[in-house]
Amino acid sequence: MEKAILLAVAASLCTATASVCQRAGARNTGPAAAGFDARLIVRLARQPAWLLGIAAMIGGFVFQLTALHFGELSLVQPILAAELLFVFGYLALAGSRRPKLRDWLAVAGMSAGIGVFLRLAAPSGGRLHAPGSSWLLAGLVTGGVVLAALAGSRRPKRRPKLRGRRGTSRSRRAAVLGSATGISWGFMAAVIKELSSHLGDGIGALVTTWSLYLLLAAGAATMLLAAHALASGPLAASQPGFTILDPLTASLLGVFLFGEHIRTGAGALAGEALALAVVVAGAATLSRSCLLHEDNPESPPVLASAAPPPRRLPVTAGRP
16 A cells, blocks of 8 residues: 555656646747647647657556556545646646645645545545446446536637636637646546556556456547647636546546445544545645746737727817
8 A cells, every 4th residue: 555655656756847847838829729629639749848748648558557556546536636736736836936824724624525535435445347238337437527518618700708718718718728637637537546456467457358458548638638738728718627526536436447445434434534625725725826827928818999999180280
């Protein structure tokens, strides 16, 4: 269990590095198009910061795969919520603004919430493989949620009346795509858990298992989805969806697919719900931090004039 926790912490550090670097690269490509644009990956591949983020993401995948080999899905994935804490630390060191007291309280609250949730839930047990019908249902539900998020993130064609709403619209789109990405990552974590059960069987078993190819296909789609979320708006809008919905989705899939057990007594459930509420509140507080917003500041709304100002007639000498 200790190995799984340490490896999960290392994975969260790598994924936080990936988020910061990929956002730095995506910021230089401009806002993403309203639909899915596969050429966005080509443009991002020219950014060294984005490539460094991909390397960090691969490192996070390796740590996560190994952690899931030693621990349950409902144990490893909640630890990955610490990713937002590492993102906060990066921006606090590299940014020009100092964190406020509420930012540090949010960091402490998230850390305590994650620890209390793991202590109370005490995830254990479960099977190595899930039935095919359960995988089909989980895949259909995940795909449906992602498609609905894509449809809801499309920009309206009409022009807004307020200039400042453009930034709000971009933030909303980044938040929706970030939430869809978090759900997709949770599903990928379940696939990684399935794949990790074959680590001790040799390379031949890994190459012939279906979970490897599902992971490659789902990973490519999720990477494109994450790229759009990071390019659509500020990191503050997309990161909470990455951080919160990933472990929540993975924990639910751990119970549904692999039959993992968590404590369900009245006192344990109340404490777990309270701990998760603290994590969500901490993430919401950090999402409004000046450190997270300073990479993409938004101007305040300004009323757009419906008509040009009246022209002043020149004054001619001798005319009344």
